Amino acid sequence: MSQGRIAFQGELGANSHEACMAAFPDLEPVPHATFEAAFQAVKTGDCQLGMIPVENSTAGRVADVHHLLPASGLKIVGERFKPIHFQLMANPGVKLEDVETAVSMAFGLAQCSKLIRQLKLKTESVGDTAGAAKLLAQNPDPTRAAISPALAAEIYGLNILARDVEDEHHNTTRFLVMTAEKTPAPPPFTTPCITSFVFRVRNLPAALYKAMGGFATNGVNISKLESYMENGAWTATFFYAEADGRPEDRGLALAFEELQFFSEKFEILGVYPADPFRTRG
Known part of the structure; x- marks a missing residue:
């Protein structure tokens, strides 16, 4: 595996290129024409990491990426928030x-x-x-x-x-940092963390309500919950979610236990440090 390259989608000079330079100045940013190609570059080891935009505070989520994340075989090891200026x-x-x-x-x-x-x-x-x-x-x-x-x-x-012709001055894009390592090193225990996961609920009445109940009863904050279809199937809705904490934290562990009881598929995509940008006023 190359230890000095980071993949991104777009041409040199893109916002993703700037994000790579800011977060990993020692890695060579490598442009790719599509998100699929960027994911593949990480998966094959051509690049050590990938910098992938997932949502923007003005324009919403980058939908293509959410479809690629679960099937990519990659793990999330970080997040970066980047103010966007056009x-x-x-x-x-x-x-x-x-x-x-x-x-x-x-x-x-x-x-x-x-x-x-x-x-x-x-x-x-x-x-x-x-x-x-x-x-x-x-x-x-x-x-x-x-x-x-x-x-x-x-x-x-x-x-x-x-200069700076974006509509909103708070315009910010959130990026996820991806790796092909199957078991990346866990973040330091002193660091606030985010856990990303996907699940598909069982075909039961109010299954989603029941599946998510454990997060409320155990005091776990869900910062993101989004649905998407897999393979175009209208009857099998997957959910991508992010929770504060680590899977070994008692509250999140109990919430995951309850979630899995009402789900037919569950997978953790990554446990990574929360970007300090989250706590800025």
């Missing part, structure tokens, strides 16, 4: 009044809708935010601008026409 950038010499079309990932366009309406721009969606900057650098067009992170302007030689 820049409107264009080829050298282009002025703001020349721009007619904003190009970015659909996620990026959604997070900058106020500027797009204000400037009355048309929009065009591409695979990722930094990819929009790369395409513009390769195919100069005075009527087009990319909505991308500042790092992309630096990498692809574009000029920033408007």
